[in-house]
Amino acid sequence: MIKVGIPRSLLYYSYFPLWRAFFTEMGAEVVVSPETNKAILDAGLRSALDETCLPVKLFFGHVLALTGSVDYLLVPRLISVEPKAYICPKFMGLPDMLRARIPNLPPLIDVAVDFSRGTGNWENVLSSMGRLLAGDRRLIRQACRSAQAAQSLFQEQLEKGWLLPEALNGAAGERGTERPAPPSPGSGRLNIALLGHDYNIYDEYISMNLIKRLRSMGARVATADLVSQAVIDEQAGTLPKKLFWTLGKKMIGAAFAFCDSGQFDGIIYVSSFGCGPESLVGELLARWVKRRRGIPFMLLTIDEHSGAAGLVTRLEAFTDMLLRREKG
Ligand code: SF4
Structure with missing residues (x-):
């Protein structure tokens, strides 16, 4: 064979x-x-x-x-x-x-x-x-x-x-099958939108288990995969100039949809060192998220030297700030 x-x-x-x-x-x-x-x-x-x-x-x-x-x-x-x-x-x-x-x-x-x-x-x-x-x-x-x-x-x-790994690994199941687990099984104190290329955020080694870490801090995590292509196109179409990067458009369209839903406490954007398109998309996201809703936004850049300790410190600082904001 x-x-x-x-x-x-x-x-x-x-x-x-x-x-x-x-x-x-x-x-x-x-x-x-x-x-x-x-x-x-x-x-x-x-x-x-x-x-x-x-x-x-x-x-x-x-x-x-x-x-x-x-x-x-x-x-x-x-x-x-x-x-x-x-x-x-x-x-x-x-x-x-x-x-x-x-x-x-x-x-x-x-x-x-x-x-x-x-x-x-x-x-x-x-x-x-x-x-x-x-x-x-x-x-x-x-x-x-x-x-x-x-x-x-x-x-x-x-x-x-x-979840994307479940849909990939479970042979995508049979049509009509119930999903095996709720999308965000954290305790749900905070709702966090996690944006970034699938090949970064779903690779547990390279993302240093970012999704699991956020959940262990009590956050419910949503990614751009929850947003349909039609909504992404519509939301990204509200930018004054058309974006011609498919992957960047997905991030921006999803971020706008999450902002408009009013259900998210914060947005984390994961970018990889050496990425040309992301240097533009990250900047656009930071500006427009602030303009549209004022939701706290954190950019995490990962590279081959990134360490888990630095990541945890930043995540803890971000989630603590979100919780204090919620109480205030
Ligand atoms: S440059 Fe950026 S968008 Fe292109 S492959 Fe690398 S990480 Fe992905």
């Missing part, structure tokens, strides 16, 4: 159900790299260019964890997943960066994903991937249908409040 490796990093957190269902239906075995650990991060740091951002360095580590044990590696050349908006350019260059830096890579499935002109779609992208595996046309069509059904179920579950 052909083994297709999928690095547990970057847009794994957005599209794994789609990719897993497709390759499984095609008769391949899907192999995912282990959860991030020190060895994976260190390997990525040694291999990637110093100048790149932390998530890309980590992606290198996940690729190295799979190299040698799979027949193909899935590294799509992601350019755009919606009309007139783009993913960060580093995603576009990932296949080239990997080939330039890692010897003996397995063949990459590096089909381009570019929906910016409003013409592309996942069916075409998946069909191109399927042809690389020499699948017949009927099998590819069937695999495309299964993949899209798995992805739409995943999206539905996120909007219903499933």
Whole structure:
């Protein structure tokens, strides 16, 4: 059986159900790299260019964890997943960066994903991937249908409040299944919106267990995945100028929706060191959150040297301030 490796990093957190269902239906075995650990991060740091951002360095580590044990590696050349908006350019260059830096890579499935002109779609992208595996046309069509059904179920579950790791790991369950746990099982003294790229906030190693730590401090945590794409588009559309970064738009649209709901005591925005788009998005968020509702806002920048002690101190200071504000 052909083994297709999928690095547990970057847009794994957005599209794994789609990719897993497709390759499984095609008769391949899907192999995912282990959860991030020190060895994976260190390997990525040694291999990637110093100048790149932390998530890309980590992606290198996940690729190295799979190299040698799979027949193909899935590294799509992601350019755009919606009309007139783009993913960060580093995603576009990932296949080239990997080939330039890692010897003996397995063949990459590096089909381009570019929906910016409003013409592309996942069916075409998946069909191109399927042809690389020499699948017949009927099998590819069937695999495309299964993949899209798995992805739409995943999206539905996120909007219903499933936690992203549960929706990913639980094979997204069956349609109509109740979610396994409430979205925010903390004691609920504070409601905190946690914003940041999925590949940062849901990677427990790199985020230093941020979600669990907030919960242990009594906070209920909501992330941008709870907000539907329609609401994100509508809210981000209230900015005076259109944002053409898909990932940044998600953060801003969700932040505005959380502000307007009036239910949040504070917003934490996690950004990674070396991220170009986030230097703009973080600034926009800080300004507009203040203007719209005056909700306390904290920016947390993580890098490979971040330590848990510094993180805990900042979280404690932030949550204490929110509690004092509530009482006052
Ligand atoms: S959006 Fe930022 S963190 Fe993500 S890949 Fe691009 S530069 Fe890196």
